[in-house]
Amino acid sequence: MRFGGGRPTVLTSHQEQYLVELLKNLELIGKSVELGRKWLKYFLNRWKGELKVIKEKKIEASRRNGFTENIRCGWFEKLELILRTNNLIARPHVIYNCDESGFSDETACEMVIVSHETKQAYEQSGGSGKSFTTSLICGNAAGDILPPFIIYSAKNLNPQWILGGPPGSSFAVSDSGWITKHLFADWFKSFIEHTKNVSKSVLLIMDNHSCHISIEVIELAKENQILLLLLPPCCTHALQPLDTATFSSAKQSWKRIVTKYFLRSGRKTIRKIDLPVLFKELYSSAFTPKQVLAGFSRAGVWPFDSNAMKEKVARQPLATKQLNQCPQTTSDQNAIGSTVQ
Template identity: 40%
Template sequence: MVTSICQSARVKIKWKKEEKLERIRSEKFTEETRRGWFSLLKLTLEKLDLMDKPCQIFNADETGFSDKTSGKYVIVNSSTRHTFEKNGGSGKNYTTALVAINAAGQVLPPFIVYSGKNLIDNWYKGGLDGTHYGVTEKFMDIRVLVSEMFISATSEINRPLLLIVDGYTAHATINVIQLLRENQITCLILPPHSTHALQPLDVVLFNNLKTDWCHIIENYVKAANKSIKKAHIPELIKKLFIDKQSFSTTRILSSFSRSGEFTQDVILTLKAA
């Protein structure tokens, strides 16, 4: 059936696995929402004079890294009911990373946040140059992103800056708003239930990142034959940047392109509108 359709219609199609999408997202994210977002984006870019300045347009969000490895298919005797692998850890240890990319294809050094009260010395050694580290027992919000990472990491970049974040991150207080103003940063919040379609980091980069991370910890556990501790995290996250090229220019540009946030075609369309 697929072959006959292809031959008669001469269209290009392919098999693609369906991705999980919560019902609330599919129902709440409408064409009206999408159009409203790009209208707001256009007005903001024009107001800040950033139409031709992709280096000054950022998307930031948090992602998590588990110490749990993913099981693989292995050949066993037909009578074998269960087969187990050595896991990298308990699967319950979770490290958060705040990541920021810009529309020019660049990534800022990440901010790695451990769960805890005190930052131990060996938790921040051996990582990527410029990486920030911290600990928290509370909810991660925009205050942490802006004050602990974004301002210092963008100190050499021309102002103003546009920072696109989701609503989950953007719980701004008066102090945060003042901090943004002082540093010429405009914060634009994505519509609810839209990050799967409109947020560059979610659309492309974070999906690939999870796969890369699984490969890294699986190889590490096999080679080192030991479980993953917080002291190993800086080195392993560095591998994402250096070995896996998880934040390559190509991937970042693809993230912005597929979300429609900042591509040449979109800019030309916005200018003509």
């Protein structure tokens, strides 16, 4: 069978229609399909009204299924209550979000076939890179970004690893390269210093990682009128400002910076002595006020928008009690700090 003036196709029109429906069904059950680029080009051209190619994103199954409409509504109800009760709704400069992310030397994703109506696809397997360095980033809804807290995987901190980074940067080491309760408490003290001139309460939104909450951090928050609001489990991809827009663009910028570094140096991995300078370049290009603001806006935090992120709600939510709980505040586990009246 021929389409236009090209060569005969291997499959009939009926067979290709069946394949289109099969690919759509595979997508619905979470199975991505990889095909050769040459075959893909001609096939998609014939079915461009039905299918398209997009880049998949990394996401765990728990995140993909855990963000329900019940959780989404509960989150925005609680967030609005906190913002209005503490007179924060018109004070974006005191609404902060902090988050850690691993900056890898290998970040490429595959191209997959999805339904033409699909806007995003998520990778369900594969690693995040051969090596990484963790950075804790914090910004507010006014577009201000605080100096990064960079954590190396090492036993001791080499003085040469802290030179040339973004102004005001802090550096530390841990065995795994990830944040620990002790390191987060150290960072939180610097957060207090950065916000000490604010006359009223400060809101800090963060995920519910166990390292973020300790007796020391809770007491410091109470003493300094800092409200700690924890995001619901498995929902940071949809509700955390830095996750929704800022980090995605930063990771693309980081990939370009690392690529140039490899071409220039001929190396296969990033030396710790070189990382601060690379991160300084990233900070100046990716963590701009515009990009930080985009994250808060997209997540519906500020300007406050209770209708935000409806498109992220899971199609088939997990029927578990935990996933149907709303975020808690004050005496509950998800908000700690000065009392919300």
